[in-house]
Amino acid sequence: MTKTLRVAVIGAGRMGADHIQRLNTRIHGAEVAAVVDVDLARAQAAIEGIPGAVALADAEEALNNGDVNAVLIATPGFLHEDILLKAIAKDIPILCEKPLTPDAESAWKIVEAEEKLGHKRIQVGFMRRFDAEYAALGKIIRDSELGELLMLHHQHRNPTTPAGFTNEMLINDSVVHEFDAIRYFTSEEITSVQVRLGKPTRNAPAGQHDPQHVLIETESGVLADVEIYVNAKFGYEVATQASFEDGIVSIGRDKGPYTRSNGHWGGNVTPGFEERFGAAYDVEIQSWVDAALRDEIGGPTAWDGYATAACCEAGVEAQKNAEKVAVKLNAKPALYR
Numbered sequence: 176m177t178k179t180l181r182v183a184v185i186g187a188g189r190m191g192a193d194h195i196q197r198l199n200t201r202i203h204g205a206e207v208a209a210v211v212d213v214d215l216a217r218a219q220a221a222i223e224g225i226p227g228a229v230a231l232a233d234a235e236e237a238l239n240n241g242d243v244n245a246v247l248i249a250t251p252g253f254l255h256e257d258i259l260l261k262a263i264a265k266d267i268p269i270l271c272e273k274p275l276t277p278d279a280e281s282a283w284k285i286v287e288a289e290e291k292l293g294h295k296r297i298q299v300g301f302m303r304r305f306d307a308e309y310a311a312l313g314k315i316i317r318d319s320e321l322g323e324l325l326m327l328h329h330q331h332r333n334p335t336t337p338a339g340f341t342n343e344m345l346i347n348d349s350v351v352h353e354f355d356a357i358r359y360f361t362s363e364e365i366t367s368v369q370v371r372l373g374k375p376t377r378n379a380p381a382g383q384h385d386p387q388h389v390l391i392e393t394e395s396g397v398l399a400d401v402e403i404y405v406n407a408k409f410g411y412e413v414a415t416q417a418s419f420e421d422g423i424v425s426i427g428r429d430k431g432p433y434t435r436s437n438g439h440w441g442g443n444v445t446p447g448f449e450e451r452f453g454a455a456y457d458v459e460i461q462s463w464v465d466a467a468l469r470d471e472i473g474g475p476t477a478w479d480g481y482a483t484a485a486c487c488e489a490g491v492e493a494q495k496n497a498e499k500v501a502v503k504l505n506a507k508p509a510l511y512r
């Protein structure tokens with residue numbers, strides 16, 4: 176493998192632009208070689224000041240560009256499958272933003288294509304695994320420091336949603352992170368998902384029922400719940416409280432500095448995911464680059480993308496009734512065991 180990844184970033188929207196900046200300024204061992212966006216002006220704006228980078232409007236053109244040897248996919252989730260299959264055919268390192276794909280059938284096609292290739296090329300953008308507090312809680316669980324983990328309580332609150340954010344996307348685009356986090360914390364698969372639609376906020380756009388309460392069980396019977404609330408207005412908050420036999424651990428609640436002044440006390444709430452998880456994205460992308468230069472991957476696999484897509488599928492079905500829906504998973508291929 177080469178000493179430098181020459182990355183084509185596909186999609187220069189909110190997340191793609193953020194990754195382009197980090198690749199260009201903070202990540203070692205990688206450079207932006209091409210930026211692709213159907214909105215060519217957006218791609219052109221994104222490569223400004225990046226020597227040697229080209230702006231293109233077509234992903235396939237970037238994959239066929241001899242100067243490109245890796246790809247970072249940051250288009251909306253429903254477009255991932257097509258680009259992934261083309262990138263797998265090129266056998267180059269791939270960082271695919273979550274979700275791998277929005278449904279289990281298409282995610283399974285990706286797993287099968289990678290299995291056929293015979294080695295792992297895809298890392299999925301579940302950045303929470305690279306957040307310092309998530310890693311600390313993961314270690315407490317793995318080392319059984321507080322006895323057995325019994326329950327996980329998650330709050331996932333966004334200030335607002337972009338145009339076109341459907342009711343299904345509360346599960347496919349947002350709770351997909353908790354599905355991955357629960358699997359990461361417990362090292363188990365999720366067996367069932369139930370969704371309760373309670374009293375909605377007047378701040379949700381038409382067609383979106385917000386907030387929702389998602390109830391989850393794992394193989395050993397760990398119970399988890401997620402409050403997904405995507406028009407919460409006050410800021411961006413992603414928090415977890417874990418109940419153990421011998422204690423309680425909370426992560427992600429507040430951000431300092433904590434100030435007492437003028438008869439009030441308090442800290443800060445992050446405005447968006449860039450601020451809350453900025454450091455985690457840096458660690459995630461550096462891990463991908465370092466591993467890619469060794470012909471490996473440095474984080475969640477296509478199997479993780481598939482398994483979470485299966486949870487999402489159960490979750491979207493569960494939105495339609497208040498029943499518990501079983502998660503259906505194909506057998507795990509040897510490549511991921």
Ligand SMILES: NC(=O)C1=CN([C@@H]2O[C@H](COP(=O)(O)OP(=O)(O)OC[C@H]3O[C@@H](n4cnc5c(N)ncnc54)[C@H](O)[C@@H]3O)[C@@H](O)[C@H]2O)C=CC1
Nearest residue numbers: 186187188189190191211212213249250251252272273274
């Ligand atoms: N890990 C995380 O915390 C986050 C991940 N994401 C993920 O990142 C991905 C992108 O999300 P956003 O940046 O929020 O979306 P966005 O809508 O801001 O940007 C998407 C970009 O893709 C471009 N695009 C659309 N079709 C294209 C095509 N066929 N070829 C090339 N470019 C095309 C659009 O013109 C747009 O510039 C999604 O998979 C999303 O789930 C988004 C936000 C946070």
Ligand SMILES: O=C1[C@@H](O)[C@H](O)[C@@H](O)[C@H](O)[C@H]1O
Nearest residue numbers: 273333348349350352405448
């Ligand atoms: O991935 C993300 C967005 O796509 C999603 O829409 C948000 O709900 C998440 O908090 C964020 O991390």
